[in-house]
Amino acid sequence: MQVLIALLLVMSALAAPAAAETIYVSNEQDNTVAIVDGATMTLQATIDVGRRPRGLALSVDKKTLFVAEGDDNRLDLVDIAKRQVVGQLPSGADPEFFVVHPDGKRLFVANENDNLVSVVDIAAGKVVGTVDVGVEPEGLAVSADGSTVACTSETTSMVHLIDSRSLELIDNLLVDTRPRAAAFSADGKQLWVSSELRGTVTVFDTATRAQTGKVEFMVPGIRREGVQAVGIEMSRDGATAYVALGPSNRVAEVDTMTLKVRHLYLVGQRPWHVALSDDQKRLVSANGNSGDISFIDLENQEVVKSVPVGRGPWGVVIGP
Amino acid sequence: MKTRHAVRALIGILRRETLRTLRQRGRLLSAIIRPLVWLAIFAAGFRSVLGLSITPPYQTYVLYEVYVVPGLAAMMLLFHAMASSLAMVYDREMGSMRLLLTAPLPRWYLLAARMLASVVVGLPLVYLFLLIARYWDVRPPVLGYLAVFPALVLAGLMLGAFGLLVSSISTQMENFAGVMNFVIFPTFFASTALYPIWRLAEAGPVLANIAAWNPFSSAVELIRFTLYLRFDPVSALVVLACLVVFFLAAVVGYDPGRGLWSRRGGEG
Amino acid sequence: MKALSLEGVGHSFGQRRVLDAISFSVAEGAMCILLGRNGAGKTTLFSLATGLYHARSGQIDVFGHSMRTDPAAALAQMGVVFQQQTLDFDLTAAENLRYHASLHGLGASISEARLREELGRLEVLDRRDEPVRSLSGGQRRRVEIARALMHRPRILLLDEPTTGLDVPGRRAIEQHVRALCRERGVAVLWATHFLEEVSADDDLVVLHQGRVRWAGGARHVATSLAVDGLADAFDLLTETA
Numbered sequence A: 001m002q003v004l005i006a007l008l009l010v011m012s013a014l015a016a017p018a019a020a021e022t023i024y025v026s027n028e029q030d031n032t033v034a035i036v037d038g039a040t041m042t043l044q045a046t047i048d049v050g051r052r053p054r055g056l057a058l059s060v061d062k063k064t065l066f067v068a069e070g071d072d073n074r075l076d077l078v079d080i081a082k083r084q085v086v087g088q089l090p091s092g093a094d095p096e097f098f099v100v101h102p103d104g105k106r107l108f109v110a111n112e113n114d115n116l117v118s119v120v121d122i123a124a125g126k127v128v129g130t131v132d133v134g135v136e137p138e139g140l141a142v143s144a145d146g147s148t149v150a151c152t153s154e155t156t157s158m159v160h161l162i163d164s165r166s167l168e169l170i171d172n173l174l175v176d177t178r179p180r181a182a183a184f185s186a187d188g189k190q191l192w193v194s195s196e197l198r199g200t201v202t203v204f205d206t207a208t209r210a211q212t213g214k215v216e217f218m219v220p221g222i223r224r225e226g227v228q229a230v231g232i233e234m235s236r237d238g239a240t241a242y243v244a245l246g247p248s249n250r251v252a253e254v255d256t257m258t259l260k261v262r263h264l265y266l267v268g269q270r271p272w273h274v275a276l277s278d279d280q281k282r283l284v285s286a287n288g289n290s291g292d293i294s295f296i297d298l299e300n301q302e303v304v305k306s307v308p309v310g311r312g313p314w315g316v317v318i319g320p
Numbered sequence B: 001m002k003t004r005h006a007v008r009a010l011i012g013i014l015r016r017e018t019l020r021t022l023r024q025r026g027r028l029l030s031a032i033i034r035p036l037v038w039l040a041i042f043a044a045g046f047r048s049v050l051g052l053s054i055t056p057p058y059q060t061y062v063l064y065e066v067y068v069v070p071g072l073a074a075m076m077l078l079f080h081a082m083a084s085s086l087a088m089v090y091d092r093e094m095g096s097m098r099l100l101l102t103a104p105l106p107r108w109y110l111l112a113a114r115m116l117a118s119v120v121v122g123l124p125l126v127y128l129f130l131l132i133a134r135y136w137d138v139r140p141p142v143l144g145y146l147a148v149f150p151a152l153v154l155a156g157l158m159l160g161a162f163g164l165l166v167s168s169i170s171t172q173m174e175n176f177a178g179v180m181n182f183v184i185f186p187t188f189f190a191s192t193a194l195y196p197i198w199r200l201a202e203a204g205p206v207l208a209n210i211a212a213w214n215p216f217s218s219a220v221e222l223i224r225f226t227l228y229l230r231f232d233p234v235s236a237l238v239v240l241a242c243l244v245v246f247f248l249a250a251v252v253g254y255d256p257g258r259g260l261w262s263r264r265g266g267e268g
Numbered sequence C: 001m002k003a004l005s006l007e008g009v010g011h012s013f014g015q016r017r018v019l020d021a022i023s024f025s026v027a028e029g030a031m032c033i034l035l036g037r038n039g040a041g042k043t044t045l046f047s048l049a050t051g052l053y054h055a056r057s058g059q060i061d062v063f064g065h066s067m068r069t070d071p072a073a074a075l076a077q078m079g080v081v082f083q084q085q086t087l088d089f090d091l092t093a094a095e096n097l098r099y100h101a102s103l104h105g106l107g108a109s110i111s112e113a114r115l116r117e118e119l120g121r122l123e124v125l126d127r128r129d130e131p132v133r134s135l136s137g138g139q140r141r142r143v144e145i146a147r148a149l150m151h152r153p154r155i156l157l158l159d160e161p162t163t164g165l166d167v168p169g170r171r172a173i174e175q176h177v178r179a180l181c182r183e184r185g186v187a188v189l190w191a192t193h194f195l196e197e198v199s200a201d202d203d204l205v206v207l208h209q210g211r212v213r214w215a216g217g218a219r220h221v222a223t224s225l226a227v228d229g230l231a232d233a234f235d236l237l238t239e240t241a
Helices: A002-015 B003-022 B027-044 B062-094 B095-101 B107-135 B142-169 B173-189 B197-203 B207-215 B215-227 B234-251 B260-263 C042-049 C070-074 C091-105 C109-123 C137-148 C168-184 C218-225 C230-237
Strands: A022-027 A034-035 A040-048 A052-059 A065-069 A072-079 A084-090 A093-102 A108-111 A116-121 A126-132 A137-142 A146-151 A158-163 A169-174 A179-184 A190-197 A200-207 A210-214 A232-234 A240-244 A252-257 A261-266 A272-275 A284-288 A292-297 A301-310 A313-320 C002-013 C017-026 C031-035 C057-062 C079-083 C155-160 C187-192 C204-206 C213-217
Touching: A022 A052, A022 A284, A034 A052, A040 A084, A040 A301, A065 A093, A072 A093, A072 C213, A093 A137, A093 A158, A093 C079, A108 A137, A108 A146, A108 A169, A108 B142, A116 B027, A137 C057, A137 C168, A146 A190, A146 A252, A146 A261, A146 A292, A158 A179, A169 C017, A179 A232, A190 A232, A190 B142, A210 A261, A240 A272, A252 C079, A261 A301, A272 B207, A284 C017, A292 A313, B003 B027, B003 B107, B003 C091, B027 B062, B062 B095, B062 B107, B062 B142, B062 B173, B062 C079, B107 B142, B107 B234, B142 B173, B142 C042, B197 B207, B207 B215, B215 B234, C002 C042, C002 C187, C017 C042, C017 C057, C017 C187, C017 C204, C017 C213, C042 C187, C057 C070, C091 C109, C109 C137, C137 C155, C137 C168, C155 C168, C168 C187, C204 C218, C204 C230, C213 C218
Parallel strands: A052 A313, A137 A179, A272 A313, C031 C187, C031 C204, C079 C155, C155 C187
Antiparallel strands: A022 A034, A022 A313, A034 A040, A052 A065, A065 A072, A072 A084, A093 A108, A108 A116, A116 A126, A137 A146, A146 A158, A158 A169, A179 A190, A190 A200, A200 A210, A232 A240, A240 A252, A252 A261, A272 A284, A284 A292, A284 A313, A292 A301, C002 C017, C002 C057, C204 C213
16 A cells, blocks of 8 residues: 555656745744745745844845845845845834835835835935825835835725825825735736725725725634735736735635635635745745745645744745 | 355355345435534534644645544444444344355355455445535545545454454344444544544543544544545554454454354354 | 264353264265254254354264364355345345355356256246345245255255245245255255154154254154154153153
């Protein structure tokens, strides 16, 4: 029987896609970034970074990882090849989340305590501008053409649209209570904003700035308060959105046309953010309470493995 | 023992078991409905909507439905083995066991063939259950259904040997009912079939210890692991060892020189 | 060579002695009646003779094969009809016979041929594909006898084969078995408590309280005991000592 099983294991290994990719996870309570090999789904290294790392993102050339450190009021620069911190950037106070502008030169950082969005020039290594937004700014998104930056403010329950060139506020849109993440569709025509307390995602038309729909989430057996919408990831083809549902331990797969939930994935405890692989076949969730990340095989619609990475995984990105 | 004779006898015994099983529709139906009812009831009772913590062979969080299916497959084998040994006690009371044992073949072979036939007849239902469980979103890898086959056979034989042993000891149906109540049900409940060890440990360390040493747990885990394309050598060895011990004891129980019949008579 | 021979066979269940120093034999092709009242030890004797379990003492041989050391060879020569029903009620008569044939290692074609022959001989061929459950008591007995003959045994053991049947049914079974003995030379050991099933030409063994009280030609039993007939002889032999 052992031979038979060994044979089956080999066959199943051959059938599995060998993804040459690396997953980077910020561990909020460990002050580390975990590096997980995508092919073997095993933890390869953890590197020490500043205090309370949450938001993280890859540079446009995918050679550098930026990590926002809320308690150190700065960003760390991690060299992907060397796997070590090679520099710092200023960020303004208490950076939680940020986005890399498609021009590759600027970062937009939410300063939670100062009700500001700071704009950081990467090359110059300094804050080159600020935008006043609502109370407790958190989620940030930038449209694919780079023209617009969206920022949510948790306490004001608004999403603020910022002209990335002039750094002027274009508009403020009311959304459901305690908005967390924002995301533009790939074609830039839609803006999705998640509400943590209402457990919904509000969808706006970016041209008219009118609300065009709302996604409701229900997990059978869990009370409504337990279903909270946080991180959002949009597929490149625009057909699908993935939403982390926090304490319900689920990630939802949403059809962007019908706004219906196609599938609910059971992942680790309290997923904060999710990230899609480059081939769009795999999704990874960072599970804050269970200290692990969950790999979801989107083709087979199944969660294949959860890998411990450290205490308080929060942000997750997938790189080469 | 001529090989051709032995093979023909095995086929004959297999055919008899198949025909008998197919003609007992009620038993067949309850055998498939029972685990489905358990699946529905236990999964509802055990609030696992937030996922069970990771226990091998699972590599991620699973719902209770997923956890309990291998245990219920083992339960099907257990109940089938018990029904089969009940039939043997009945056969003894009714005398058809005598017919089997007056065949000109070694007795151990006849008993082994009877046991194997019973397992083979029981397996299609287990597979049917595993397929129906897919509607509960219990979807092990496709190759797992192939890999679990030898595990189901081995576990089925171990439980069948246990049933054979019970049938060699209990001379009357009443004894058998006692065995069912005081051996089979505790065996089932104090195992990892329905609850993971950590959950049993919450109920009490004694229970968890019993479950850890319970050979039925090994049968359950062997099935669980192979269904998910993992191999648990300890479970496999425990199940194999129990199979050998139970079967040898049963052969002694049916031995013409030492068995119960020669000591107590009995009309069968 | 004797078809069946028992020498000094004794058995007990715990402290209870059920058979003691049993010695008799059945000649090849002979019809031997084992006569005894209920509880005489007939069924235990059958269990021993069919190898279900071993006698505590003594020797049992079937055509020279020891039941203790070579049971397979001994059983291959023997057909058995137990006192209890041993048919599968859910299976048809033919399926029951095929099962038995397979236990004796017979192939499919030979099994089909004999099935027809034996069921025909016992006049139940027309019921071959009916579940045994739907057959009458007498028909079931005949199916059992046909089954016992499937592997062409040279000795047939029947334990109270007519119990529970009406008089015509009993008569028919007896005639079938006597014909077998006469025409095919099959030795028969017929256990019964019915005196009327004993015929003058039979060999007779009278069993009482676990001992053989008399063995010899049935026609001689009355004269040797100086009584008037078989009934008186049997009463005399089975008087409680």
